[in-house]
Amino acid sequence: MESDVTRRGVMGLGLGAALTIPAAASFAAATPARARAPGSVGIAVVGLGKLSLGQILPALKLTKNAHLAALVSGKPEKARKVAAEFGLPDTAIYTYDTFDRIADDPGIQIVYIVLPNSMHAEFTIRAFKAGKHVLCEKPMAVTLEECERMIAAGKAAKRQLMIAYRCQFEPVNVTAMRILRDGTIGTPRLVSAVMGKQTDLSDPSDAWRLDMAMSGGGALADMGIYGINATRYLLLEEPVEVRGWARTDRNDPRFKTVDDMIAWQMRFPSGAIGEGSSCFSQPGTMSWQAIGSDRRLVADPGCFYGGNTLRIVGGKGDVQPSVAEIDQFGNEMNWFADVVRGRSPNIAPGEEGMQDMRILHAIMRSVANGGASVKIDAGYKRAHDPATTVGIRTSI
Template identity: 60%
Template sequence: MSNRISRRGLIGVVGASTALAAAKAPAIATPDADKVGFAVVGLGKLSLGQIIPGLKVAKGAKLAAVVSGHPDKARRVAAENGLPADAVYGYDDYDRMAKDPRIQVVYIVLPNALHADHTIRAFKAGKHVLCEKPMATSVGDAEAMIAAAKAAKRRLMIAYRCHYEPLNLDIMRRLRDGSLGKTRLVNTTMGRQADLAEPSDAWRLDGLMSGGGALADMGIYGVNAARYLLNEEPVSVRAWAQTDRTDPRFKTTEDLIDWQFRFPSGVIANGSTSFNYAPTMGYEVICERGRLVADPAAFYGGNRLTVVQGGQAQPPLSLPPNDQFAREMDWMADVVRGKAPMVSPGEEGLQDMKLMKAILDSVARDGATIATDWGYRRAYDPAVVVDLPRSA
């Protein structure tokens, strides 16, 4: 795998999981005229490679507009996707969306430091918002986004696609049914090699733009995974960092960060992230009578699960390929229609923002224990309410 690979370029081939009974009926394709319209804000790699293609196969969502600071690029993308000229927006006329009934949801796919401003502007325009993670670069901005949603009486969803991804849902359900006994330990490892020559990496290595370098870009997957795997919240964290300040990539962010969450059930979750180690997005859950090894666990495709019991690894089971982004956006569309509960609300993003701040606070205090029991409890367990696909 190339060292120039980005988080949003970690694309595999075929998902692996087991199909369980659906808690929510599988989505049925909606006539195009009745689909929920999405405006995609930012036309970088993720939008062009995953989000817009996902909207083409989504059952209840569709592309209604594009927003970009590059007019020629925006017009080209719009034309390629059959959008009229008036469905092309720039950041200077962003607020014109208030008068566009074709748009119900604005999907924010911008550098992290721009999330809060464009989210709040979308709410002022009367639109619902799906925002990429991390939701912001500070706890204060995340709280402002949630307040803006409430003031506008609109919905804010954070793009935690693993909440809707079949392999992760399967693992959550295995842990809930207790077939391997009590969970004792979770280990998450999320990182890659970053490259300043890549424009998309340059801002991720900028502390002000990213809000935390590798931790905000890759580590958030491990922070969130420990929480959704266990369906509980950590009560404390300790963390340490190792950063070579002579490396030009790490002038304003930490490199290797390792943390340890303690959960009320007694489970310990170890996590690490780095922009200077071999690409990996995996985790391991160790239970009393077996292990669940997901490696990779959070690619756009090709995620694999190995179940180990009695020292023997079982062959992985597979599902037909599925589009994770289509599933995520279809869920948001159903939330807007009042047909599905909000599984990944702004409060979920805020919890991760607070936990990442606690990690960095502990790093700054050389591994001091930071209390993290702020009272947050998720309203809906993805393992209970999110369906697994029954066909491709």
């Protein structure tokens, strides 16, 4: 961000085109662009920070249903270099001030917001006013009121809003959802998630995450959202009660406005419990496990950009499902391209992003009140289960 699957085939990639990649690797600048499918959808990427340069733009060299149509950046020289790599003219480069001119560019159908969280609402609403569909990075926004305005703006413009929950398009996680649904591990009782990394104030991409006004929640908003969202899609239900606790060293200059480690518990209607932690002062970790009445399902790592693994533990012995790795970002963008073309359902609409924001804010309220229980009763129900909607290739 800029700041100064079982046997049904690969449905989610659109037109059955798989994207096979090396684990956890960025794509080299020399990677040739994939041939576009008829009606390929043009995407404007807003923000040219680490995520865009390392993951999103390289993935757009592999997507078939979507292609890079424009760049929006506060650093014109950086944008010109990227544009030259993709063969884009200078007219396809916009600044944050000239962003609204995208309304006059028919080659742009989707705007992908890859900015600090505090800027998501503004640019999402501006994109809708320009008549474009929006793919927005998570967390969706900083406040619930911003989420409401984003959703309302999309409906008013009659355009699609999807939140970039890449793990809902990632083979290990989709496979895990299917294993939980088919009863392989028995009745799910506990999902435990650990998400964190070591941050550095001298790194601009970390600095804004350590600023409460820009991030809206520090490690909880940045890393914890993966564990919260994973618990929800693994269990396929919504929590009714949460609790949270924080541990933060205020003498550490990184944590002047945000908490460092936050741990939480969530209670679900079925009786299952979700627990997790997020932290900005630990080695890079993105893992989860689901414990059932019969066996355990372990993903360690489970939410990295590549190299995720899955094991079924217990019973007659451990089993490791064989899952074909694909590019999560490419799969996600191909999927959204099909959403705006009316070919696929939107499995992560604004309402999905807002539900995570409700939970995040409830956890923070609990933390502020010494771990007191906070009830959640928003009536949200997921419209589409990724386990039965997103197609991937796997074998057990």
